[in-house]
Amino acid sequence: MKENRKVTIRDVAKLAGVSPATVSLALGGDARVNEKTRIHVLETVEKLQYTPNEIGRIMRSQKIGAIAFIIPNTSQHVFSHPYFAQLLEGMTEVLNRYSYNLLLSTTPSEAEEAVAYDKILRNRRADGIILSSASINDRNLLRVVESGFPVVYLGRWLHPDVLTVERDDFGGAYQATEHLIRLGRKRIVHISGPLDHQEALDRLEGYKKALNDNEILFKSNLVIEKDFSRAAGYEAGLQLLREKREFDAVFAGNDLMAIGVLKVFKEQGVKVPQDVSIVGFDDIEMASVVSPMLTTVHQPMKQIGVLAAEKLMAVLNGQEVAEVQSKVTTELVIRESSEIN
Amino acid sequence: MKENRKVTIRDVAKLAGVSPATVSLALGGDARVNEKTRIHVLETVEKLQYTPNEIGRIMRSQKIGAIAFIIPNTSQHVFSHPYFAQLLEGMTEVLNRYSYNLLLSTTPSEAEEAVAYDKILRNRRADGIILSSASINDRNLLRVVESGFPVVYLGRWLHPDVLTVERDDFGGAYQATEHLIRLGRKRIVHISGPLDHQEALDRLEGYKKALNDNEILFKSNLVIEKDFSRAAGYEAGLQLLREKREFDAVFAGNDLMAIGVLKVFKEQGVKVPQDVSIVGFDDIEMASVVSPMLTTVHQPMKQIGVLAAEKLMAVLNGQEVAEVQSKVTTELVIRESSEIN
DNA sequence: TAAAGTTATTAAACCGGTTTAAAGAATCGG
DNA sequence: CCGATTCTTTAAACCGGTTTAATAACTTTA
Incomplete structure (x- = not known):
């Protein structure tokens, strides 16, 4: 762990002769901090090669900056279907644009499909969920919706409030x-x-x-x-x-x-x-x-991925989603x- | 955000009539906490449906519980090669076993390959990195190795200290x-x-x-x-x-x-x-x-994924890695x- | 020149856990 | 019965940021 041992905001503050709060505000571009101070802080940041620790930021903001794609199947199954690769392509493209990360959640074995859900629902490692179409008997689907996580479902779902992207x-x-x-x-x-x-x-x-x-x-x-x-x-x-x-x-x-x-x-x-x-x-x-x-x-599988990710991003950014159920044509x-x- | 609004360790502590520290120790199975207390705490946890917030845990332990797979190419490229799907299959299988998550890092466009690296190196969103084989002129490779992150490289690399999984x-x-x-x-x-x-x-x-x-x-x-x-x-x-x-x-x-x-x-x-x-x-x-x-x-592409992930897990768990350079046969x-x- | 108003800075709280060190209670040995 | 041990429990510090509310410094205004 050579150079980037751990330069914290406090190190920057000390060297710049200001408080951590000022550094944070300066980096955030807050109008309150004086122009001269801001420049000085930024120089110090540069000098120390400081980059804020994401975890600290997340801790405070309670926003993870990642979404989960839950597929209640084994990795084996998922990756043997070229279909998923194209979905993923579409999603990652959008997420890259928003600087979001994608977490892939599959099940370790056929029998334990709940695991794919639990990993995300319990640990709260994602801000929102894209749900791959699953068996209509899968009781976990309801759990996800009731969990309060923003969700986009891939496929047709009867429940009128759930955001979906459907094929025809x-x-x-x-x-x-x-x-x-x-x-x-x-x-x-x-x-x-x-x-x-x-x-x-x-x-x-x-x-x-x-x-x-x-x-x-x-x-x-x-x-x-x-x-x-x-x-x-x-x-x-x-x-x-x-x-x-x-x-x-x-x-x-x-x-x-x-x-x-x-x-x-x-x-x-x-x-x-x-x-x-x-x-x-x-x-x-x-x-x-x-x-x-x-x-x-x-x-248009890639497009489905794109639509789903965009829809989720809209929700996470507090925008009103125009189309609750989108449908792509075949x-x-x-x-x-x-x-x- | 219905039920799981946010029940924290402090809520559990209060209801159980103990301190947060005790709850934490009880959940961690620490031998110090008395059997009766432990049971009581666990019951309270159950009653409140409490699950620890991962971010809090990460904050303290400084372990993310995720590794990054960096592919200095666009999603488009990655997902058009079935090759990657099988690599991913192998990796996720191992990671599932260790309850680790996988972060996929690709570049938004051909020109900005550094982005795939920066996302991980700067933000420290992963505990380790698996690096897809890249151009031998890619200067970023060295950055990764020098960053101090545990790294496994897929392919042949001259540097003798870098962990690799190679094909023949x-x-x-x-x-x-x-x-x-x-x-x-x-x-x-x-x-x-x-x-x-x-x-x-x-x-x-x-x-x-x-x-x-x-x-x-x-x-x-x-x-x-x-x-x-x-x-x-x-x-x-x-x-x-x-x-x-x-x-x-x-x-x-x-x-x-x-x-x-x-x-x-x-x-x-x-x-x-x-x-x-x-x-x-x-x-x-x-x-x-x-x-x-x-x-x-x-x-054996899946096996390459498996080997790479296992190797990285070993490093992260502080084990000595027997084979610095593994080679799979064709x-x-x-x-x-x-x-x- | 004192009071009011601006602007810039910072101390301190907070996010939700874990861990350490110390305190308190119970048990043991002589 | 007292000091030494052992067992439990907890207060407080800590991880690394952000944000709020208060303070300090500087301008205006009357």
């Missing part, structure tokens, strides 16, 4: 399904995410509505519930082939699962898009790298996996 | 190149990363050495320096074709660039692996998803892009 999951799924129908597909499989998650439910609903609007009968045996992972998509594909279910298209609940399906189809000789059309959801980078390139519903990106053959 | 870049590149030579390839292009980065240099050296050991003449016009991005790989591929350089294999400095090359080759009708074999470096998830699947040098993973034709 329903609309996106509707578009995707309708696209497949327009291609002449009639037996469209939907591989859904876990149905205790609102986004999975909404996507399923969008799919159903599109079928219904086009007078195609919804068949529950064409819906397979999986967990959003690539491996799960692979399994689902395998299952479809093994059970010889009749289908001519797959709408997967996200890209990772779609890519898993793509892989098993390639291995088993199912031709995409000739035999089966595939559409995913998210538009992660991988979607444009696989072959055939994946048709998918693009959602867009169908047509690529090879559903090209007209 | 040289060895990995050697293996990759040799593999191509064994396939009978003689004109092997190397698309390198920025050559002011140690890892890019080391990979280039590994490539050269393998050529040399197999009596293949190194030709500098078969080396193209790019920036590790997928777009750059694409460009490099385009350049190779446009300039009609003669080559029968490509060893790319990382997977993203290899995937970029793959893409342009596919578009231009160059057959992989028949006409040209391709090998990448990193083994990111995308490598096993593209078609043909990419042969690459696997490096492994060649052979897939379709270099299959024997």
Whole structure:
């Protein structure tokens, strides 16, 4: 700890021949302190290479200068979903602008999801919270809201007071399904995410509505519930082939699962898009790298991160938030996996 | 801020009829406090739902309970490299175990790389630092080391006192190149990363050495320096074709660039692996998803994150670190892009 | 020139814990 | 039964800043 051992405000004060209070005021640019004194203090600060200790400042102001991103999942899960990386990109960009720090809170294991919440709620290491969408049964969500922390929730939440940034999951799924129908597909499989998650439910609903609007009968045996992972998509594909279910298209609940399906189809000789059309959801980078390139519903993940962070910053700065519930739009990106053959 | 407005240690003390000191000692499990008193205090704590304010604790102990991961790049850059996600996964896993938090420090823009350092060095918001490998000309690296912060550097660094976790870049590149030579390839292009980065240099050296050991003449016009991005790989591929350089294999400095090359080759009708074999470096998830699947040098990125975090924890807990420089090994993973034709 | 008004500076309180040193109470040994 | 030990408890200092309220110094004004 060489030079920066610990130059405190008292050291500066002593050397400058003033009181600590004056140093503090001078640094804060308070109008009360005399011009000459101010310059002298600033010179001394420079000479001693003094920088105020953040902790001391925090102690007094009770503002931490950091926000927490709570994801009730393991690090393993989080980082295997490219989705989160883009969210983080958006958030950190905004936070950098405000000189705020980001704390990432995940759970050590599947079983202990409460830990991710406790770390933040109990220790008060953050001024506000961005909450990743979680199971609709997750009782911790309510705890967060009731804790009084400023919160922004990523996803749709029924409670009208909670600030949220939502995707148009329903609309996106509707578009995707309708696209497949327009291609002449009639037996469209939907591989859904876990149905205790609102986004999975909404996507399923969008799919159903599109079928219904086009007078195609919804068949529950064409819906397979999986967990959003690539491996799960692979399994689902395998299952479809093994059970010889009749289908001519797959709408997967996200890209990772779609890519898993793509892989098993390639291995088993199912031709995409000739035999089966595939559409995913998210538009992660991988979607444009696989072959055939994946048709998918693009959602502006980085923008979601940006909006969430900006909304939270607004609250923390005492500004009135114009839009309690923001909604970002999705867009169908047509690529090879559903090209007209 | 409903219930948890602010119940302090003094509130607990008052209600329990003891002094704040006793409460603090009781909570700390100090042997001095009488069993009965301890129980009584703990009950009161429970009754009031008291949890100690972290900031107060930090103030006294001068230990923050967080470490910083400094990446002198923009968030944009960081999150577009899957590489970092896996590093983060490893780190957060360890930190969770120690109840430490992770602070991510990136730069707001390319030009202001010092910002990523300043945020941590000046504000002392972390107890230690993990430093992502940076340009060998980055003068800030020295600042960090001289600051007295405990530091772990990711990559190879000449200074013998600095704790590091290194990959075997040289060895990995050697293996990759040799593999191509064994396939009978003689004109092997190397698309390198920025050559002011140690890892890019080391990979280039590994490539050269393998050529040399197999009596293949190194030709500098078969080396193209790019920036590790997928777009750059694409460009490099385009350049190779446009300039009609003669080559029968490509060893790319990382997977993203290899995937970029793959893409342009596919578009231009160059057959992989028949006409040209391709090998990448990193083994990111995308490598096993593209078609043909990419042969690459696997490096245990998560493990690097784990090692770095553990090393830092050891230092912070005052333990002697056995291995100042740890090295993880790489492994060649052979897939379709270099299959024997 | 004294009173009132300005301007500049600072002592002291405060944020919420932890820790030290000292005091007070209980127990022990001779 | 008294001095020495041991066990508990607590007052007070401390961490490093910010802020308030009071003081001091300097100008004006009457």
